[in-house]
Amino acid sequence: MxxxxxxxxxxxxxxxxxxxxxxxxxxxxxxxxxxxxxxxxxxxxxxxxxxxxxxxxxxxxxxxxxxxxxxxxxxxxxxxxxxxxxxxxTVAMDRIVEIDPINRYAVVQPGVVNASLAAAVAAAGLRYPPDPGSWESSTIGGNVATNAGGMCCVKYGVTAEYVLGLEVVLASGEVLRTGRRTAKGVAGYDLTKLFVGSEGTLGVITEVVVGLRPAADTSLTLIALFPTTAAAGAAVAAISSGGYAPSLLELLDQTHLKAIEALRPMGLRTDAKALLLAAVDTGSRAAGDLAEIEAVCTAAGALEVFAATDEVEAAELLRARRLAHPAMEKFAADTYPEGSGGIIVDDIAVPRTALAAMLDGIEKIAAEYALPIGVVGHAGDGNLHPNIVVDRLDPDSVARGRGAFDEIMRLGLGMGGTCTGEHGVGLLKKDWLEQEIGPVGMAVHRAIKGALDPTRLLNPGKVV
Amino acid sequence: MxxxxxxxxxxxxxxxxxxxxxxxxxxxxxxxxxxxxxxxxxxxxxxxxxxxxxxxxxxxxxxxxxxxxxxxxxxxxxxxxxxxxxxxxTVAMDRIVEIDPINRYAVVQPGVVNASLAAAVAAAGLRYPPDPGSWESSTIGGNVATNAGGMCCVKYGVTAEYVLGLEVVLASGEVLRTGRRTAKGVAGYDLTKLFVGSEGTLGVITEVVVGLRPAADTSLTLIALFPTTAAAGAAVAAISSGGYAPSLLELLDQTHLKAIEALRPMGLRTDAKALLLAAVDTGSRAAGDLAEIEAVCTAAGALEVFAATDEVEAAELLRARRLAHPAMEKFAADTYPEGSGGIIVDDIAVPRTALAAMLDGIEKIAAEYALPIGVVGHAGDGNLHPNIVVDRLDPDSVARGRGAFDEIMRLGLGMGGTCTGEHGVGLLKKDWLEQEIGPVGMAVHRAIKGALDPTRLLNPGKVV
CATH class of the missing domain: 3.30.43.10 (Uridine Diphospho-n-acetylenolpyruvylglucosamine Reductase, domain 2)
Structure with missing residues (x-):
């Protein structure tokens, strides 16, 4: 050594x-x-x-x-x-190499922070949509390696949709260039997408060509509060099947509502079982689309709907969603006051039609395992993050947390879901990846890993 | 046997x-x-x-x-x-297994014809966008295996963007299921995208889960005629960098214009060097967007611009584009009247900014090799189809055709292009794939092929 x-x-x-x-x-x-x-x-x-x-x-x-x-x-x-x-x-590889506004791509080193890229392309009148929760600190290389999601995905998709090409150092030390800088191209196997989401197990990403989009129109935003999770789920299904293209469709459950009100009172009704946050960025149609989504929420049984009348108010509405994580951290600290509160952040995606059943199931699992579980998520994609709050110093509490986690995974897969909507497999979901894709899928994973990294040099033990 | x-x-x-x-x-x-x-x-x-x-x-x-x-x-x-x-x-595997309008996916066997799927999902109020030129006869399995493109790609992307999951029979006879039916999911390596575009060399696709979109708004359409290819290229660059999202942005060169007028006179100015066909489907903004694109074309030096005033007129304008292939076939038959006319259909994508230079280069190559070359293409994506017209019974003519083909490939790759925008590698582009991706890229292709099909049972000799 x-x-x-x-x-x-x-x-x-x-x-x-x-x-x-x-x-x-x-x-x-x-x-x-x-x-x-x-x-x-x-x-x-x-x-x-x-x-x-x-x-x-x-x-x-x-x-x-x-x-x-x-x-x-x-x-x-x-x-x-x-x-x-x-x-x-890769944090020191933080150069934005090129921004091409006409061909709409940027070339960046992997250590460029998501927010830095977003700001740089915005200055060129363009947009890099992917917006994982960590966007102010996470890097493009990490976003690509984990195929990171975010709130924009319901309309704009995950990171993979914006990766046109990569430079990758292979386990052999050879440098592979994949993909292209053209708008379109289908030459050979899609090696680019193979490396996206492979979590450093197939190669080290050293440069990324990302596709850019025109700047989005201003968003109009509303929140709707529901008396039951079933009503919120019905509203999501109706919005999805109604042909709307919300640029954001987020959900907070009652645990989160209460935690946010406890952290910073915003006057949210904590008797509501679920809050939906929706936005549209459809330009001159936006006001009409938002009014229709408001009507859909009301028809689904919303207790209250507030539409923002200007950008300042819209930012206010977004704040509740952005407080979800710190609010749950405070909640964990308040629940286990010796600083021993821990959160197992889960990540599951189910068909949108299964959303309400999934929320109900998680509530039952929380009761069964006697642990608080708050749910926040990208409802429009059926992507939920159950946050299981445990006492990390109490082995029984941690064991129950793991039990609840497994139970949630089992329930979601049984509904036709996937074990990770956007956070990836890493170590946390290895067993569940195997449950989801089965022995043939795992054998193909191992064959590809073996073909590209025969000595298991790169991030061994992750994913496969 | x-x-x-x-x-x-x-x-x-x-x-x-x-x-x-x-x-x-x-x-x-x-x-x-x-x-x-x-x-x-x-x-x-x-x-x-x-x-x-x-x-x-x-x-x-x-x-x-x-x-x-x-x-x-x-x-x-x-x-x-x-x-x-x-x-x-796979043509007998032609069942549409399921259409789920709320979760917005369809499950189909590979032999379902693209147009049949499009019609079936339209009946459910949804849309399957990919529209390769062959859409009325080509199958979804073939579309997926070649990652087929089409006219919609400038706004809606190629087939890969709509493939959520696959069932694949591997060379071992095992059945692999990839991907998901949820809107979002990042579990494991993206095996789905690895099989898309692999042209039957890694497995036999036996079922496809495709993502669906809401029905599109009505399109508004215009054509613009330009005195030079440079002017048409400038218009494309201005439209692309102007933040417009045309749902169609197609180009026909003078050879095609003349061929179309010869096949079915439509009153197109055959002294124009290039025609652009543009459409927008941006709902209530469409009329304004189309007017702005018209102004962009005029500013770029268009000889004439015609905007369709209704759907019937829009269909008229589209007809010229749709006649491109039969018109070139008639042109080939007229050029070599003994039925010996053949067309080498090429497919290259270059950065949009290189469009005009590419068109000029192709014109020079046509003169150098003394062969007619008509160019039609998806200009908004920088994706061009040079059609090289040869006398298939004259070995010298065929040799010149192949020479012109190679020259076009060389020119396009030198501009940062790719050897295939949407038609794939097959046998036609094998040498050029190697030129484009280099020895490390080819070695990775062979490693993956070897890992999944060690005995080279599946479509040997294609792609790799």
């Missing part, structure tokens, strides 16, 4: 090789709670593709695994370190 | 095994001209996944390759038979 550190120090610039124990600890894990992690032997922060190649070759020769990391905002443990591994952090 | 036919006859229903030499000849090739093909030993038309499994197992045991075929409307020879192979035609 000392040899490897010496070699890494020789091939990388000053300051790019970290061995300070405090810094190693910083790079142990992403934001997934209650998922195992190890301590790396060394953390490297290359700045160029050539430096990544040097790292991969050095690690391969030493037989030491590599764990690629972005901003470590992931929620499935995909970036969690392995004891003795090389953590390859 | 007799043994294999006996076994296939035993495992398939009556009429599903064809050995009549006339029928074998019918199944020799797709619509790619001047691309090699062989004669299969037997053609099978299974109706179920279980029957496909039986065919794959029987062929594997006999060591005989399988060539999957849809409606044979492909333009790259990907479905061309190999001497002595089993042709596995």
């Amino acid at each position: 000392a040899d490897l550190v010496t070699r890494l120090t020789a091939v990388l610039p000053d300051g790019a090789v970290l061995t300070d124990p405090d810094l190693l600890r910083v790079h142990q894990r992403d934001e997934a709670d209650l998922v195992p992690y190890g301590t790396p032997a060394v953390v490297v922060r290359p700045r160029t593709t050539a430096e990544v190649v040097a790292v991969v070759r050095a690690a391969a020769e030493a037989g030491v695994p590599i764990v690629p990391q972005g901003a470590r905002t992931g929620l499935a443990g995909a970036a969690n370190a392995i004891d003795g591994a090389v953590v390859l952090s | 007799a043994d294999l036919v006996t076994r296939l006859t035993a495992v398939l229903p009556d009429g599903a095994v064809l050995t009549d030499p006339d029928l074998l000849r019918v199944h020799q090739r797709d619509e790619a001209d001047l691309v090699p093909y062989g004669t299969p030993a037997v053609v099978v038309r299974p109706r179920t996944t279980a029957e496909v499994v039986a065919v794959v197992r029987a062929a594997a045991e006999a060591g005989v390759p399988i060539v999957p075929q849809g409606a044979r409307t492909g333009l790259a020879g990907a479905a061309n038979a190999i001497d002595g192979a089993v042709v596995l035609s």
Whole structure:
């Protein structure tokens, strides 16, 4: 190992090789709670593709695994370190190489922060839609590696839809270029999409060509409060089947409503069982579309509907949704006051028609396992995040949390759902991936992993 | 071989095994001209996944390759038979299994014709956008296997964007299910997209889950005629960078204009060097968007612009575009009157900003190789189809045609383009795929092919 550190120090610039124990600890894990992690032997922060190649070759020769990391905002443990591994952090590869406004693409290094790219392309009159919750800190490389989602997906899709091409350093140290910079192209196997979402197990992404869109029209926004989750689910189904194209269709359950009111009182009715937040960005049709969605919510039994009359009010309505995570963290801290509150953040997507049944099922599971479970999610996509609140210092509470997690997975898959809508597999969902795709699917995964990384150098133990 | 036919006859229903030499000849090739093909030993038309499994197992045991075929409307020879192979035609697998209007997906067998699916989902108030030129006869399985494009792509993308999941029979005879039926999902490697566009080289697609969209608004349409290709290219760049989202942005060059006027006089100005056809389907904004696009065309130097005032007139304008292929066939027949006229249909995509330079380059190549080359294409995507007209009975003419084809490929790749925008690799573009993606890209293709089809049973010699 000392040899490897010496070699890494020789091939990388000053300051790019970290061995300070405090810094190693910083790079142990992403934001997934209650998922195992190890301590790396060394953390490297290359700045160029050539430096990544040097790292991969050095690690391969030493037989030491590599764990690629972005901003470590992931929620499935995909970036969690392995004891003795090389953590390859891409955060110093943070250059926006090119923005082409006519051909509508940008070329970026993987360490560019999502919000930085969004701002840079907005300055060119364009838009990079993907907006994971972590967008102000997460990197494009991490977004691509996990195929990150966000609130925009109901209309604009997940990260994969915006990745036109990649540069990837393979386990062999060779540099692969995939995809294209043209608007259209179908040459050969879609290697680009194979690497998107592969969580660093097939190669290290060193450059990304992302497709851009015209700037969106201003959004009009409403919130609707429902007396039952069934009524909220019915409203989502009616909006989806009504031919509307909401740019946002989010759900908060009663646990979240109460937690948000406790964190920052906004006057939300906490007797409501669910809140829907909807937005449209359909230009001159937006006012009409919003009025129709309002009518759909009322017809589905909404207790109250508030439509924002201007952008300031719309931002107010969005604030409740944005407070979901800090509110649940405060709720966890209040529930287990010794600082031992932990949240298992789950992520499941079900057919939209199964939304209400899924919400009811989660409520029953919370009662059965005697744990608070708050649900927030991208209702328009059928993508829910049940947040299971446990006492991390109480093994029984943690065991019940894991039991509830498994029960939620089982319920969702039984409804024709998938074990991850946007957070990815990492370590958290490995068993459930196998449940979902079965032995043939797993065998194909292993065959591809074996073909591209025969010595299992790259992020071993994740996904497959 | 007799043994294999006996076994296939035993495992398939009556009429599903064809050995009549006339029928074998019918199944020799797709619509790619001047691309090699062989004669299969037997053609099978299974109706179920279980029957496909039986065919794959029987062929594997006999060591005989399988060539999957849809409606044979492909333009790259990907479905061309190999001497002595089993042709596995999916045309009898033509059931629409399910249409779910709320969750917005349909489940279909691969032999369902694109137009049949489009009609069925339209009856449910929804839309399946992909519209390859062959949509009235080509099958969804073939569309998926080649990742087919069409005129809608400038706004709605290629087939891949609509494939949520697949059922695939692997070379081992195992049945793989990929993807999902939910709106969103990122579980594991994106095997779905790996099979899309793999042209039958990795597995036989036996079921497809396609995502659906709300019905589109009525389109408004215009045509604009330009004195130079540079002016037309400038208009395309201005429309693309202006934030418009045309639902169609097509180009016809002067050769096509003249050919169309010769086939069916429509009063088009044949002194124009290029025609652009644009449409918008932006609802209540459409009229304003169309007027702005008209102004952009005029500012770019259009000789004339005609906007359709109603749907009948819009259909008239579309007719010129739809006549492109038959008009060029008549042109080829008129040019080489002994029935020996052949067309090498090319397919290249370049950055939109390179459109005008590409058109000029093709004109120079036509002069250099002394052959007529008509260009039609999806200008909004930078995707052009140069149609090289040769005398197929004159080896020198065919050789010049191939020379012009290679020259066009070289020019396009040099501009940052891709060797195929939507027709695929098949046999026609194999050498150019290698030029485009290089040795590392090819090695990764071969590694994946080897991992999934180690005995090279499935469509050997195509793509890789």
